[in-house]
Amino acid sequence: QVQLVESGGGLVQAGGSLKLSCAASGGTFSNYRMGWFRQAPGKEREFVAAISWSGITKYYSDSVKGRFTISRDNAKNTVYLEMNRLKAEDTGVYYCGAGRDSFGARQSLSYDYWGQGTQVTVSS
Numbered sequence: 599q600v601q602l603v604e605s606g607g608g609l610v611q612a613g614g615s616l617k618l619s620c621a622a623s624g625g626t627f628s629n630y631r632m633g634w635f636r637q638a639p640g641k642e643r644e645f646v647a648a649i650s651w652s653g654i655t656k657y658y659s660d661s662v663k664g665r666f667t668i669s670r671d672n673a674k675n676t677v678y679l680e681m682n683r684l685k686a687e688d689t690g691v692y693y694c695g696a697g698r699d700s701f702g703a704r705q706s707l708s709y710d711y712w713g714q715g716t717q718v719t720v721s722s
Contacts, residue, residue: 599624599625599711600622600623600624600625600627600630600696600710600711601622601623601624601711602620602621602622602694602695602696602711602712602713603620603621603623603713603714604618604619604620604692604693604694604713604714604715604716605618605619605620605621605716606618606619606716607692607716607717607718608717608718608719609719609721610684610718610719610720610721611720611721612684612685612686612720612721612722613683613684614684614720615680615681615682615683615684616681616684616718617678617679617680617681618634618678618679618680618681618692618694618716618718619676619677619678620632620634620676620677620678620679620694620713621674621675621676622675622676622677622696623675625696625711627672627675627696628651628652628672629651629698630651630696630697630698630710630711631648631649631650631651631696631697631698631699631700631703632648632649632668632670632677632694632695632696632697633645633646633647633648633649633657633694633695633696633697633703633709634646634647634648634668634677634679634692634693634694634695635692635693635694635695635706636688636690636691636692636693636718637690637691637693637715638687638689638690639690641690643693643706644659645657645659645703645704645705645706646658646659646662646666646679646692647659647662647666647667647668647679648668648703648704649668649669649670649677650700650703651672651700653669653670653672656668657703657704659704661687662681662688665681665682665683665684666679666680666681666682667679667680667682668680677694679692679694681718684718684720685720685722686720686721686722687720688718688720689718689719689720690717690718691715691716691717691718692715692716692717692718693712693713693714693715694712694713695709695710695711695712695713696709696710696711696712697709697710698710
């Protein structure tokens with residue numbers, strides 16, 4: 599059983615930056631593909647970014663490509679999401695997920711474990 603705890607959310611002005619962290623425990627972190635998803639009020643959870651177990655392969659949604667960067671530190675059992683040039687539409691609860699399989703990085707159903715989420719609010 600893997601436990602995931604997100605942190606780093608908050609209130610920021612449009613154009614600003616935030617860096618989210620997701621700390622994992624209870625499993626072998628380097629065995630898992632990690633992903634970030636977000637959910638805005640009244641909307642479905644959507645894919646933001648994902649990273650392979652090795653950190654070599656990264657995936658981004660079109661809406662965040664060039665602004666967000668996903669990374670991981672397997673020695674610290676932590677995955678990060680650095681968010682720059684934030685926009686009001688980036689507002690939502692950000693969740694990190696861990697998936698055993700090497701495929702389906704953009705699909706929430708392919709993730710086996712989830713954190714509780716951290717709120718990001720971007721004021722315009």
